[in-house]
Amino acid sequence: MLFHVHMLVDIPLDLDKTYVEELKAKEKALSQDLQRQGKWTHIWRIAGQYANISIFNVASAGELHDILLSLPLYPFMQVEVTALCQHYSSVKNEEDAH
Amino acid sequence: MLFHVHMLVDIPLDLDKTYVEELKAKEKALSQDLQRQGKWTHIWRIAGQYANISIFNVASAGELHDILLSLPLYPFMQVEVTALCQHYSSVKNEEDAH
Amino acid sequence: MLFHVHMLVDIPLDLDKTYVEELKAKEKALSQDLQRQGKWTHIWRIAGQYANISIFNVASAGELHDILLSLPLYPFMQVEVTALCQHYSSVKNEEDAH
Amino acid sequence: MLFHVHMLVDIPLDLDKTYVEELKAKEKALSQDLQRQGKWTHIWRIAGQYANISIFNVASAGELHDILLSLPLYPFMQVEVTALCQHYSSVKNEEDAH
Amino acid sequence: MLFHVHMLVDIPLDLDKTYVEELKAKEKALSQDLQRQGKWTHIWRIAGQYANISIFNVASAGELHDILLSLPLYPFMQVEVTALCQHYSSVKNEEDAH
Amino acid sequence: MLFHVHMLVDIPLDLDKTYVEELKAKEKALSQDLQRQGKWTHIWRIAGQYANISIFNVASAGELHDILLSLPLYPFMQVEVTALCQHYSSVKNEEDAH
Amino acid sequence: MLFHVHMLVDIPLDLDKTYVEELKAKEKALSQDLQRQGKWTHIWRIAGQYANISIFNVASAGELHDILLSLPLYPFMQVEVTALCQHYSSVKNEEDAH
Amino acid sequence: MLFHVHMLVDIPLDLDKTYVEELKAKEKALSQDLQRQGKWTHIWRIAGQYANISIFNVASAGELHDILLSLPLYPFMQVEVTALCQHYSSVKNEEDAH
Amino acid sequence: MLFHVHMLVDIPLDLDKTYVEELKAKEKALSQDLQRQGKWTHIWRIAGQYANISIFNVASAGELHDILLSLPLYPFMQVEVTALCQHYSSVKNEEDAH
Amino acid sequence: MLFHVHMLVDIPLDLDKTYVEELKAKEKALSQDLQRQGKWTHIWRIAGQYANISIFNVASAGELHDILLSLPLYPFMQVEVTALCQHYSSVKNEEDAH
Numbered sequence A, B, C, D, E, F, G, H, I, J: 001m002l003f004h005v006h007m008l009v010d011i012p013l014d015l016d017k018t019y020v021e022e023l024k025a026k027e028k029a030l031s032q033d034l035q036r037q038g039k040w041t042h043i044w045r046i047a048g049q050y051a052n053i054s055i056f057n058v059a060s061a062g063e064l065h066d067i068l069l070s071l072p073l074y075p076f077m078q079v080e081v082t083a084l085c086q087h088y089s090s091v092k093n094e095e096d097a098h
Helices: A017-036 A061-070 B017-036 B061-070 C017-036 C061-070 D017-036 D061-070 E017-036 E061-070 F017-036 F061-070 G017-036 G061-070 H017-036 H061-069 I017-036 I061-070 J017-036 J061-070
Strands: A002-009 A040-046 A051-057 A077-086 B002-009 B040-046 B051-057 B077-086 C002-009 C040-046 C051-057 C077-086 D002-009 D040-046 D051-057 D077-086 E002-009 E040-046 E051-057 E077-086 F002-009 F040-046 F051-057 F077-086 G002-009 G040-046 G051-057 G077-086 H002-009 H040-046 H051-057 H077-086 I002-009 I040-046 I051-057 I077-086 J002-009 J040-046 J051-057 J077-086
Touching: A002 A061, A002 B040, A017 A040, A040 B002, A061 A077, A061 C077, A077 C061, A077 C077, B002 B061, B017 B040, B061 B077, B061 J077, B077 J061, B077 J077, C002 C061, C002 D040, C017 C040, C040 D002, C061 C077, D002 D061, D017 D040, D061 D077, D061 E077, D077 E061, D077 E077, E002 E061, E002 F040, E017 E040, E040 F002, E061 E077, F002 F061, F017 F040, F061 F077, F061 G077, F077 G061, F077 G077, G002 G061, G002 H040, G017 G040, G040 H002, G061 G077, H002 H061, H017 H040, H061 H077, H061 I077, H077 I061, H077 I077, I002 I061, I002 J040, I017 I040, I040 J002, I061 I077, J002 J061, J017 J040, J061 J077
Parallel strands: none
Antiparallel strands: A002 A051, A002 A077, A040 A051, A040 B077, A077 B040, B002 B051, B002 B077, B040 B051, C002 C051, C002 C077, C040 C051, C040 D077, C077 D040, D002 D051, D002 D077, D040 D051, E002 E051, E002 E077, E040 E051, E040 F077, E077 F040, F002 F051, F002 F077, F040 F051, G002 G051, G002 G077, G040 G051, G040 H077, G077 H040, H002 H051, H002 H077, H040 H051, I002 I051, I002 I077, I040 I051, I040 J077, I077 J040, J002 J051, J002 J077, J040 J051
């Protein structure tokens, strides 16, 4: 199952800086681990914003939900999920290749 | 340069069916040609809608504009473009690999 | 996979009445067939609107997309799809029971 | 009477964790009690969000209002209610069966 | 059951004037009949708009839906329904008195 | 003059509970006094929300403004006012009867 | 009673040009007549748009409604009405002077 | 140059009451001074809201900007500016007369 | 006076192609004439859209209005105007240099 | 690459005034440095708002992102980026001249 996820991050300005850096480091490590597993197949920064657009390739909406809620920065995110499917013009099987 | 493009297609119901099929065939051929050139790196269908989310990897916003306006179905589309850049958590260089 | 689908129907007023009745009859027959198969698990009318809220239980977003596009009234619909998953407070497995 | 209810939960990040867990446990218990009574007939998680879509089957809008305001997490919710009715394509009586 | 209904009417400018006058006359007659039955308890014009705000007092959302769809001008309306209930500050029982 | 008023109340969660109860009691008393004077002719709860829809029958927009600002809960409200007038289909004079 | 009215005019491009000019001439004449009567106290063009912002000083919302519906271009307008009242910082009585 | 300005004021509830009264008194004095100079030609209260609609007649957008930022309540305002011009139906020169 | 203008062009698909090309040629000639006069100081295409963002440097909002309404494609445009002024961080006088 | 950037600044009212002045001074110095380098080619104030519209001419969306995030006031900004390209009606090459 392919999902398009838009994550907008808004960390309160008065949060402890060291704590925020720890959260970001954990977020990056977990994100990269999920990318290497092939579950988080793309992540792009939206120019000028503390926001990303990501593609997930997971077994179900439930697995996607569990992954998103496990993200260290999730409590500071607004998340929008869009279910994707294979486009008949695509030259590749998007679930198999990225 | 990476761009996220959302295309929503709305073909008038009274348009000649044969003409529409021709447009769709040309659209598909051009899309696949651009995918093979590595300029249109992804295209996904949004579930339940006559709409797609695409990623383009082109030299400039001008090249993107020319490509989009050359699409046979462009006159029937609403298009939104978002400029993307490399995310510091990404495990790959998104401009080089897809 | 569970999906929440909002369908808003807007049939042009000048469409031939007999043709519209035929489309509605086919739509109803197909909907009921899919309900009996357990793929279209619920359909409710939104009070006062020519719109419904439906729940689908299908194998994938792709199957959902194919079903929706096969509906006779699809060309007259605006469709919004939301991916659902099991809620930890639910007393039943929503994918198995309805 | 059938109602579609969208609940979006936003618990302040600085609320005491133990208190929040107590509220969630009470919320779950009350929700399950109402589900077993047949008043809260469905609850689904929206993938990626701390939000649910629920169906209630109650005697009146007044009963729905009283139930919603009795929820321990209600003070942290944004709630939208939509009145539903039987769809002429439905194969079951939605007020009787679920 | 009390419902707040917002009706916005948009009759195409090229519709036959006589036909439109007939529809309006039928709409008025039906509206007044329903008002006298106590089902359509209030109707106000929104200043400057071809729109009204109405209050209905009916047995169910299904009855409301059937009434609204029976209105001669319904095909030209955008309708929004809001479920109301007794307010604890109200000095009268809104379902009984108007 | 008839006005439709939508009041959405949002009392901060950390406000003193006793103070809030006092405000609500004063609000109710003032509302009922204005209802008995025939100035606040209707008040309904919107199902599921801490919000009401009200009808006022006052001498002018200025009188309405003064009444609304005198409400003890006004500082916590978002208020939207819509000017109403007699509908030609109404069976009663809405300014005289309610 | 003072009202702020926003009128957005959208005349179909295929309407007969002579007919449109006649409508505009009648609209202007009626507007100027109402201005001279002191009922339509101000009219400004919004820069770049076929839209105006106007102030009306009339006896009631009903009178405003009747005036607006009598405008020759009303069938092509989207109208929004906002009820105004005297501001405590104003140096003049807005209902008396303009 | 004529400008339409919509000011929505939202003063935090926990601000010192005496300080707020001082700000309001200064705001009123400055507003009335600018009205007497003919720069702030109108100010109306929007019924039911802590908001006003104003007309300014100033030499340039820059002068308008400086005036607005000098208002004691500006830090608590959301401001929207619309550039106006003479309407061809107006019976007076709006820049000269008010 | 500096103005930011967003123009979105939507030419009906069934308009005569030759006529449209004539309109576009006239639009381009007039735009370039106004650019050379220093009144239309910038025009950029928004990537992927039949829309532009322009900067005008004119004597008044009235002059801007007259220019915009004189554009051959104006009847097919949605136009939004924003009044600009000198920014205190700017290294140049934007009204004098471009 | 040309980008249109809309920056809306919202500095919390309780932030230390001296600190804010320092941030603004640094912001101005950095902005002017980037303007002199030809990367931040225009900055205009939106009349009446603490907001600006800017044009950037940079090598890539990545460079734009890095510049925006380096701004001292970035943590207090809402930023929207729009990719621009040469308009076929423009009399100058917007990437070379400003």
